[in-house]
Amino acid sequence: MQFYGDYHTHTKNSDGHSTVEENVLAAKARGFLDVAITDHGLGCVIMKEKDFRKCFLEVEEARKKHPDINILFGIENTIIDADGLIDMPVERMEEFDIHIVGFHFPIRIPSGKAFREFWLPALLHGNSDKPSRELIERNTRAHIKMLEKYPVDILAHIGDHTPLDAKEVAKACADLGTYIELNSKHLPQCEKMLDAMLGTGVQFIADSDGHRAERVGEFSDTEKLIEKFGLQDRVVNLRTNFYLRSKGREIIRPTVSGYKI
Numbered sequence: 001m002q003f004y005g006d007y008h009t010h011t012k013n014s015d016g017h018s019t020v021e022e023n024v025l026a027a028k029a030r031g032f033l034d035v036a037i038t039d040h041g042l043g044c045v046i047m048k049e050k051d052f053r054k055c056f057l058e059v060e061e062a063r064k065k066h067p068d069i070n071i072l073f074g075i076e077n078t079i080i081d082a083d084g085l086i087d088m089p090v091e092r093m094e095e096f097d098i099h100i101v102g103f104h105f106p107i108r109i110p111s112g113k114a115f116r117e118f119w120l121p122a123l124l125h126g127n128s129d130k131p132s133r134e135l136i137e138r139n140t141r142a143h144i145k146m147l148e149k150y151p152v153d154i155l156a157h158i159g160d161h162t163p164l165d166a167k168e169v170a171k172a173c174a175d176l177g178t179y180i181e182l183n184s185k186h187l188p189q190c191e192k193m194l195d196a197m198l199g200t201g202v203q204f205i206a207d208s209d210g211h212r213a214e215r216v217g218e219f220s221d222t223e224k225l226i227e228k229f230g231l232q233d234r235v236v237n238l239r240t241n242f243y244l245r246s247k248g249r250e251i252i253r254p255t256v257s258g259y260k261i
């Protein structure tokens with residue numbers, strides 16, 4: 001199976017262990033057209049604006065040294081409350097070439113209300129075998145509101161600590177043009193939800209979420225999942241080109257980032 005890129009990788013600029021260039025070299029070794037560097041957003045307790053700047057300069061440097069691969073400067077934001085807010089104002093989204101949102105902690109929780117309504121239930125019951133209907137409905141609503149508010153390209157590790165109605169969220173993703181991730185680190189979770197999502201028109205994207213260069217483009221288990229569920233035509237990075245909702249166009253190579261230093 002030939003994948004053309006990995007669109008979710010981390011570096012030392014957030015909680016990863018490799019440099020931008022090491023991730024780029026790993027992607028080149030896999031024969032990819034694209035690799036996205038997607039460190040965490042400012043809601044993440046370890047992140048500061050200077051980390052984005054440093055990461056962006058490393059991406060620019062890597063672009064000069066490796067013009068034979070398209071390097072996207074992306075971000076992985078986090079959903080922060082039950083109204084679907086994320087840890088970045090919508091106006092800043094133009095600065096990033098690709099935009100991922102998932103649920104994470106520890107983060108800077110914006111208010112007591114967000115903590116009570118969204119974070120505490122996730123911490124206490126997020127991975128429970130029998131989440132309450134109320135929790136599922138609240139998380140489903142939060143995700144759909146988030147997808148409506150922001151032009152998100154990829155919904156990362158769906159359902160992690162946020163039990164939700166996968167069919168309803170997948171329907172919203174299909175309508176709005178957001179891809180659901182087949183995340184190498186969270187495949188069993190994805191697989192559990194696949195049956196519910198397949199009846200919608202949603203498309204998927206294989207991503208490693210690699211925090212080390214060795215993990216970049218590591219899709220061997222993802223390939224098995226794709227074969228098992230017959231998803232070949234619905235995984236966008238098995239195509240040479242695909243639409244990016246946040247940009248309103250297909251990927252253009254080479255990418256020129258709009259990040260403001």
Ligand SMILES: [Zn+2]
Nearest residue numbers: 076102104156
């Ligand atoms: Zn994540």
Ligand SMILES: [Zn+2]
Nearest residue numbers: 008010076209
């Ligand atoms: Zn990640």
